[in-house]
Amino acid sequence: MKIDRRSFLALAVGGAAGTALTPLPWKLTDDSSIWSQNWPWTPVPEKGENSYAFTSCTLCPGGCGLMVRMVGERAVKIEGLEGHPVNDGGVCVLGLSGLQLLYGSTRVKTPLKRVGKRGQGHWKKISWEAALAEVAEKLGQLRDDNQSHTVACITGSKHGTIPALFKRFMTVYGSPNVMTTPSVGDTLEMALQVMHGVEAQAGYDVENADYILSFGSGLIEGWGAPVRMFRANSAWRENGTKVVQVEPRLSNTAAKSDQWIPINPGTEAALAMGIAHVMMKESLVNNDFVESYTEGYTGWKKMVLDEYAPEKVASITGIDKMVIVKVAREFAGAGKPLALCGRGNGETPGSLAEAMAVHTVNALVGNINQEGGVVAVPIPEYAAWPETGLDNTAQIGMAKDRVDGAGSDAFPLAASLLNRFAAGAMSAKDYPVNALLVSGTNPVYSTPGANDFKKAVEKIPFVVSFSSYMDETAMQADLILPNHVYLERYEDIPVMAGLQKPMVELTQPVVFPMHDTKNAGDAIIELSNAMGGSIGDAFPWESYEACLEETLGDKWDVLSEDGLWEDEAFQPAGWGEAFATASGKFEFMNPDMDLMPSYVPLNLEGNASTFPLLLMPFDSMRLASGFISDPPFVIKAVEDTILKGKDACVEVNPATAKSLGLADGKPATLSTPKGEARVRIYHYHGIMPGVVAIPRGLGHSADDKYMAGKGVNFNELIGPVEDRASGLDMAWGVRAKLAKA
Amino acid sequence: MKEAQGHNKNKKFGMVIDLDKCTGCGACMVACMAENNVPFREDESDKQLGTAWMRVYKMTNGKPFPETEVCYIPRPCMHCEGHGGHSPCVSVCPATATDYDNHTGIVSQIYTRCFGCRYCMAACPYHARVFNWWDPVWPADMEKMLNPDVSVRMRGVVEKCSFCYHRYQRAMEKAYYEERQEIEEDEYQTSCTQACPAGAIAFGDLNNPDHAVHQLVKPDNRHGGRPKNPHAFRLLERLGTNPKVYYLSSREWVIRAGDNYVKNEKTGAGGH
Incomplete structure (x- = not known):
């Protein structure tokens, strides 16, 4: 056949028409798009029977009740438990992401033994028998050499059976060096000890208060039990409770x-004293309480009237005199006013004199152990077992001075001073630290002066971590004995986060352990048995679960059934019975200990000409800054004004930034006497000129790629500043300098 | 829209977010990610590339220290009704991958139909839609926590908030099983509403006068659902998108930030 122009055109047109009419190309496009959208690496979640498992959250001290949605054996979603007294169905970002800790890549899956250098991350898998035998041998050797006191132990919480088991182990082993992770709770406990003469936690009846005066507390940024505080905040909005926030940022x-009252950083105590001054001068105090139930009022009043006149307080705090007077009058005039302290999320202890100053503001209006006031809540003391005999070595060891100086003549009020541990271990003044056990905390990351802390840990010859996750402290360990994640284990949690009533919760396993891990309670019981003698005798329990059941006694039935035990009958002691001080009354000052509520300025490290700015940290619900670090979902939710790429953003007032020539969004170098870091400038009108702020919770070096290497760890830029009254760290900030990078 | 209120069998699911209560904690975002199998990547700090169905924006009043104020505003998909179901995105989708359901008022997204042209993203005035530039990756054992009620999306498709439609389906299935025609208000709540620790989010049927959302905003269905509550507002109200997400605020500058007002123009019904 001959192809001429005519037949060619006919073929082309016919072909085009035919192609357009046939469904083939459309079908092919459709098929290929379906095919490409069903690539096998796009997972299809497995189906299964739907159910809910119930437990309690351990990721912060708040103790929210959780229900975990199960599909077959899989835990697919964490939700808040409705009707729970802490969270009533609500749940925070971290609590919601708990499954990413369970199923994530930061887990330590078996016991590990270090093979490379410290911190290199080279590990060898070993069996639990071998791991426990090695710890038993190393600790046994030290004990044989009469060095038992050179072993130190750091736990997360202070209360509950796990810390108690560690403490018991250390006692029968023969070391007084047990430390816990500090918080403002410690400072408040001391304040109650000094002023009330009781051992109790400070509880706050925030739901019933009608005027809230917060001295820098991040009430909706992780302070107390976070979800409870969110609920209280919403209730305040509805019932018209006035909230006054005193804070530089x-x-x-x-x-x-x-009402936001910006204040010069670190001068909150001066404001509290100024408010006390106005209330006393204008006779706005609760006379019944002050006259009949307090001691030392007259002397203290004179001091306050002399030293803290509003004019003077105004010059310290930078707050207008009339504002101070007005707040004092409003506070005293409210029906149920409540003053709160503990900066940010309360993870830093702060100054004792300041906690006492704020507590005094409450005492002056008589809201101690009252509805809507501060309540001294007894600490549930069920984790106390019969003493077993200490052998000779243990007795000698226990008689030694502590490496952190807690409980010594200098710091009689302190039970643990983790902030002093690094210096103590580095100087080895009395003795070196030869071994360290760490459980439920990540002090290499979370202790202010983190670099110094790390150096001190590097010097310790034998470090054992019980962490579930490969965190900064675990990276420095010689052996890791991984704990189950909270969703895989039993553990009791006495909730200490400012609740008005004693409460204990039970974390219960919702899934079978994923990996070759062991409850830290079981690990410590087995370790004791491996060491034998009087140590083994002190741990008669077959397993941690048996220990827990026996220890909780009649609470166990309630806890295993409801997950929660609440002392519903608890009523705060009346003023007549509440105080167990020498005078039997509320004491404004303690002359024996030279303690009284007052403003003690912080001696900031570095000089003002080299470091002209004040750097303070801030907390965000979207950044976990303690033992747990952000899982992927949470770091995804962090704002781009806090983290941009690999850089943390530093908040600078535009006026300050302009004077320093720092443009918004541009990189800069932030330096303090402790270290320096690359940051990005974020112009923020909400921060006081001359003050700059960075978030806590960034700058991890361990964990996985979603978290590690992002931003800077604030704890590396600041060092601890010792409060001479308590021994605790009272630093709220540090001097700093910003320069173009 | 001619049916009188109360005789309307069709539901109109909507949301009311109280910005006075919202603390910006981000729980709604993460509750959504966990419920809806939303993927994550190593660096999520470029928010334009990330896949978040619910996003919380931070706004300030722009005044210098110490007059500065901050407000957070959570933004799910607005499930716009437009006029008679003509949502901006539905109108432009060439693949019928997104549709307006007249029975529930929910704007759907069918991933296997979507071929990734992103017209809908351009049409959406709220940036509520996101594109999957990468295939999702769940590291370690994280595939175990995927929700079987929500399909996992693949590279090349657009996704957005569904008002947790699978929860509606589950609730309806349960109701049918129990031989009920209707579900109660608390039987169908979105994941963000359930999780919000501040109780700032209310969700329910805007057509049902017994539901909290109706009582909070008092929608005027004769005028495109405009709120009768003077503290309630919708984003870009005057664009005519007729969104089903309402906000409450007692602060004038926050309400003004919700739309483009000229300098001396009043907000609310008076400014229409």
Whole structure:
């Protein structure tokens, strides 16, 4: 056949028409798009029977009740438990992401023994028998050499059976060096010890207060039991409770408050004293309480009237005199006013004199152990077992001075001073630290002066971590004996986060352990048995679960059934019975200990000409800054004004930034006497000129790629500043310098 | 829209977010990610590339220290009704991958139909839609926590908030099983509403006068659902998108930030 122009055109047109009419190309496009959208690496979640498992959250001290949605054996979603007294169905970002800790890549899956250098991350898998035998041998050797006191132990919480088991182990082993992770709770406990003469936690009846005066507390940024505080905040909005936030920075709490009072950083105690001054001068105090139930009022009043006149307080705090007077009058005039302290999320202890100053503001209006006031809540003391005999070595060891100086003549009030541990271990003044056990905390990351802390740990010849995750402290360990994640284990949690009533919760396993891990309680019981003698005798339990059941006694039935035990009959002691001080009354000052509520300025490290700015940290619900670090979902939710790429953003007032020539969004170098870091400038009107702020919770070097290497760890830029009254760290900030990078 | 209120069998699921209560904690975002199998990547700090169905924006009043104020505003998909179901995104989708359901008022997204042209993203005035530039990756054992009620999306498709439609389906299935025609208000709540620790989010049927959302905003269905509550507002109200997400605020500057007002123009019904 001959192809001419005519037949060619006919073929082309016919072909085009035919192609357009046939469904083939459309079908092919459709098929290929379906095929490409069903690539086998796009997972299809397995189906299964739907159910809910119930437990309690351990990721912060708040103790939210959780229900975990199960599909077959898989845990697919964490939800808040409705009707729970802490969270009533609500749950925070971290609690929601708990399954990413369970199923994530930061887990330590078997016992590990270090093979490379410290911190290199080279490990060998070993069996639990071998791991426990090695710890038993190393500790046994030290004990044989009469060095038992050179072993130190750091736990997360202070209360509950796990810390108690560690403490018991250390006692029968023969070392007084047990430390816990500090918080403002420690400072408040001391304040109650000094002023009330009781051992109790400070509880706050925030739901019933009608005027909230917060001295820098991040009420909706992780302070107390976070979800409870969110609920209280919403209730305040509905019932018209006035919230006054005193803080140098417009935090979320300040943004939500009715009145934000910017204050010169670190001068909150002076304001509290100024408010006390006005209330006393204008006779706005609760006379019944002050006259009949307190001691030392007259002397203290004179001191306050002499030293803290509003004019003077105004010059210290930078707050207008009339504002101070007005707040004092409003506070005293409210029906149920409540003053709160503990900066940010309360993870830093702060100064004892300041906690006492704020507590005094409460005492002056008589809201101690009252509805809507501060309540001294007894600590549930069930984790106390019969003493077993200490052998000779243990007795000698226990008689030695502590490496952190807690309980010594200098710091009689302190039970643990983790902030002093690094210096003590480095100087080895009395003795070196030869071994360290760490459980439920990540002090290499979370202790202010983190670099010094790391150096001190590097010097310790034998470090054992019980962490479930490959965190900074585990990276420095010689042996890791991984604990189950909370969703795989039993553990009791006495909730200490400022609740008005004693409460104990039970974490219960919702899934079978994923890996070759062991409850730290079981690990310590087995370790004791491996060591034998009087150590083994002190741990008669077959397993941790048996220990827990026996220890909780009649609470066990309630806890295993409801997950929660609440002392519902608890009523705060009346003023007549509440105080167990020498005078039997509320004591404004303690002359024996030279303690009284007052403003003690912080001696900031570094000089003002080299470091002209003040750097303070801030907390965000979207950044976990303690033992747990952000899982992928949470770090995804972090704002781009806090983290941009690998850089943390530093909040600078535009006026300050302009004077330093720092443009918004540009990289800069932030330096303090402790170290320096690359940051990005974020112009924020909500921060006081001359003050700059960075978030806590960034700058991890361990964990996985979603978290590690992002931003800077604030604890590496600041060192601890010792409060001479308590021994605890009272630093709220540090001097700093910003320069173009 | 001519049916009188109360006789309307069709539901109109909507959301009311109280910005006075919202603390910006981000629980709604993460509750959504966990419920809806939303993927994550190593660096999520470029928010334009990330896949978040619910996003919390931080706004300030722009005034210098110490007059500065901050407000957070959570933004799910607005499930716009437009006029008679003509949502901006539905109108432009060439693949019928997104549709307006007149029975529930929910704007759907069918991933296997979507071929990734992203017209809908351009049409959406709220940036509620996101594109999957990468295939999702769940590291370690994280595939174990995927929700079987929500399909996992693949590279090349657009996704967005579904008002947790699978929860509606589950609730309806349960109701049918129990031989009920209707579900109660608390039987169908979105994941973000359930999780919000501040109780700032309310969710329910805007057509049902017994539901909290109706009582909070008092929608005027004769005028495109405009709120009668003077503290309630919708984003870009005057664009005519007729969204089903309402916000409450007692602060004038926050309400003004919700739309483009000229300098001396009043907000609310008076500014229409």
